Amino acid sequence: MEQDKMSIRAAVFDGNPEGTLTVEALQLDEPHHGEVRIRVRAAGVCGSDRHVLDGEWQVPLPAIMGHEAAGVVEAIGPGVRSLDIGDHVVIAWHQACQRCAECTGGKPWACTRAKSNDSLLPDGTTRWHDVDGPAYPYLAVGAMSEAIVVPEFAAIPIDRRVPFDVASLIGCSVGTGYGAVVNNARVVAGESAVVIGAGGVGLSIVAALKLAGASPIIAVDVTAQKLESALEAGATHAVLGGESLAAEVSDLTSGGADVAFEAIGRTQTMSQLPSLIRPGGRAVFVGLPPEGQPLEIDGLQLAYEGKTLIGSNYGGLVPARDFPRIATAYLAGLLPLDDLISTRISIDQVNEAFEAMRLGKRTRSVIVFDDDAAGTTERDR
Numbered sequence: 001m002e003q004d005k006m007s008i009r010a011a012v013f014d015g016n017p018e019g020t021l022t023v024e025a026l027q028l029d030e031p032h033h034g035e036v037r038i039r040v041r042a043a044g045v046c047g048s049d050r051h052v053l054d055g056e057w058q059v060p061l062p063a064i065m066g067h068e069a070a071g072v073v074e075a076i077g078p079g080v081r082s083l084d085i086g087d088h089v090v091i092a093w094h095q096a097c098q099r100c101a102e103c104t105g106g107k108p109w110a111c112t113r114a115k116s117n118d119s120l121l122p123d124g125t126t127r128w129h130d131v132d133g134p135a136y137p138y139l140a141v142g143a144m145s146e147a148i149v150v151p152e153f154a155a156i157p158i159d160r161r162v163p164f165d166v167a168s169l170i171g172c173s174v175g176t177g178y179g180a181v182v183n184n185a186r187v188v189a190g191e192s193a194v195v196i197g198a199g200g201v202g203l204s205i206v207a208a209l210k211l212a213g214a215s216p217i218i219a220v221d222v223t224a225q226k227l228e229s230a231l232e233a234g235a236t237h238a239v240l241g242g243e244s245l246a247a248e249v250s251d252l253t254s255g256g257a258d259v260a261f262e263a264i265g266r267t268q269t270m271s272q273l274p275s276l277i278r279p280g281g282r283a284v285f286v287g288l289p290p291e292g293q294p295l296e297i298d299g300l301q302l303a304y305e306g307k308t309l310i311g312s313n314y315g316g317l318v319p320a321r322d323f324p325r326i327a328t329a330y331l332a333g334l335l336p337l338d339d340l341i342s343t344r345i346s347i348d349q350v351n352e353a354f355e356a357m358r359l360g361k362r363t364r365s366v367i368v369f370d371d372d373a374a375g376t377t378e379r380d381r
């Protein structure tokens, strides 16, 4: 049984300089010990995939792209105890070892034994093959495929009432944004906040800030459309980014925000971040820049004004704890996650979705594999 393979359609990147994907059939092995096969029902199109397609980050090729997925458990390998066939799950893309000091200390995102960044399952292999040999699921997920195989602990059960398209976002952009606010910045009610970048991650930060009771919540972007989305997600002010940003934020917050977030991954806006916070404030770095680009930060201002710089990786999430909390807040009407999805597409339209992202045109595209995987809202932005 273990050697059985099935043919699965997936969006594959071969490293071409145009950064385009082809949808092709690959072979997927049966789940090994401790693994499950998930029938993917929805997969988000995330900024991190674009970093790879645009050559900013190197990954093993050919790569099955996508890392933001929700679906249904379809097959379970030997030894799996916590999941049943038919369970609805959200996938965690950082497949931590579960045993080291970081994992047991509540920081699984810091586990250095995880092989997710090398597109490998925890045992150092992949379950994917094409005619020439192994293929590599991006971040050990490869969400843009009809089915995937992941370790049992990376598939987090979720309330069945959460639509799959919304659930997929919890696995990356929404989880990252929520975690940046709740776990990394520990925002409390009444604090002022600014968020640079109103894409899928930035809007999730805005929504989580509203949930936490922050005010004002100032969203910054370079496109008017994104700013409109930010106001709908809970921002109290929307500001076009530029040279005068620090002065505008200072005016709106009487001397600087308590907490500022960068959710783009541009070294220029990351360097600007400490200038937006008041003395004693926190600057949280969520966006991931290209490899090897240093930041320029005013050291005197940083030390003298006692500012804190916080690196945020995967929102400091503990997926098995935080994914269900996010789902609960959504089901209670406290997190407007439907509004974060701008466009639902088929897997064959994936290149259009990345092109729209490069042009700053869409909030979040989500690939849906069946019509009933989608919630109800449909917007063209």
Ligand code: APR
Pocket (backbone or CB within 6 Å): 045, 046, 047, 048, 051, 173, 176, 196, 197, 198, 199, 200, 201, 202, 220, 221, 222, 223, 226, 241, 263, 264, 265, 266, 269, 286, 287, 288, 289, 357, 360, 363
């Ligand atoms: N100033 C303000 N906003 C900007 C600027 C700028 N100079 N340049 C781009 N933006 C905006 C874009 O208009 C877009 O709305 O930043 C947003 C980026 O959003 P997406 O491309 O949708 O990316 P997202 O998926 O949100 O990811 C953001 O977080 O996890 C990381 O790897 C991810 O680095 C990426 C970042």
Ligand code: ZN
Pocket (backbone or CB within 6 Å): 046, 047, 048, 049, 067, 068, 172, 173
């Ligand atoms: Zn992502």
